[in-house]
Amino acid sequence: MITLTSPVETVFHRVPAGVKLGLLCVATTGLFLLGSLAGQLAALGLVAALYALPGARFARAGLAALRPVALFAALIAVWHLATGTVAEGAVIVLRLVSAVALANLVTMTTRLSDMLAVLHGLTAPLRRLGLRTRPLELAISLVIRFIPVLSAKGAALAESYRARSPRRRPGWRIAAPLAGVALDDAERVAEALRARGGLSEGAKR
């Protein structure tokens, strides 16, 4: 979910990251204040329109990125159906989908380095106090880079397992090897960072 990138260059790419993040904050707060079903429906319609703006390909990618939310939405829906609070449930589900969709939209159309630049600006007061904020920025990049790497490794392990097993799904059997792979990777990233100066000598941006 974190590796979201847009398949096409959109108008949103040209909006400065700080502006987008600011708008996202405002919009999300708005979504949480908005209690009416009609209001939430309108909000979702607006979000859908934003996704439609850059074209069908972008909209499809956006929709695919929402898949993980579907599970949560379904869970919430089931709960509210069971407790007989359907209208309330609908508001919550709509709000959830809109909020995540908006966050995805920003992620899909903003370069990581631009997001980090915003963070860098926001943490300026901390630096003035003498705290080093570069490790924080790097850590964020690393998480974003390595979540897909780890899931790819998991998939590779599963494939390798399948190649030598009659079972189709390895399930828990690859948990231990995957943990081992993760530790190995951590060591290697440390080395890759070291090869390019490590954490200690941050650049002045």
Add this chain to the structure above:
Amino acid sequence: MSEIRLDGAGYGVAEREILRPLTLSLRERRIGIVGRNGSGKSTLARLLAGLIAPTQGAVKVGGDDIYADRKAALARVGILFQNPDHQIIFPTCGEEVTFGLAQQGRRDAEAAARAALKSFGKAHWWDRPVGSLSGGQRHLLCLVAVLAMAPEWLILDEPFAGLDIPTTRALHGRLAKLEQRVVMISHDLAALEGFDRVIWIEGGAVAADGPAGEVLAAFRAAMEGVGDDHTDLAG
């Protein structure tokens, strides 16, 4: 130009000696390293680049302790890892190339990174997620990132592995023109033919060290004579 000096530098993990203490002085423009799988070539490369500290002895480049002083090391040595996936840190190509330059404290890091990609005809890679590159393309990205930092020494651990013929040829041409000193590990002996010096590593020690012609001939002859009982693949 700086010189790489190993003074009785050795490396071992948990009682196991991977590199026997080596005393070497590297100053030639082109140095090749050959040896069998598991002989210790990559370990030597990591020592030369200051990624690991020798467990005994010392490694210095131009007098700097490159393990302890990473700031100095960045200008001294750059390394191309054997496996590009171990080298790439960032999600997009542009960020990957920019990082090292920013670490060097360059203010024009981003512009320089764009120029570096462009010089390889890969300007369009800028926003490309690294995960979407093929193995060979990732290797090339790592190379671009290291070359952009323009260190005095380039340590290349099997730079041609996984590259196609045109890319390999282009890379050969580029490396030949480089001002910098190069230490290149390769299993492709032809690639080391014109080098000033070749070092043959065997079982963590230097088996031969001298002009490319002699060492490569000896290495080739020795490899032809090796049986196929796989005993040497044992770690």
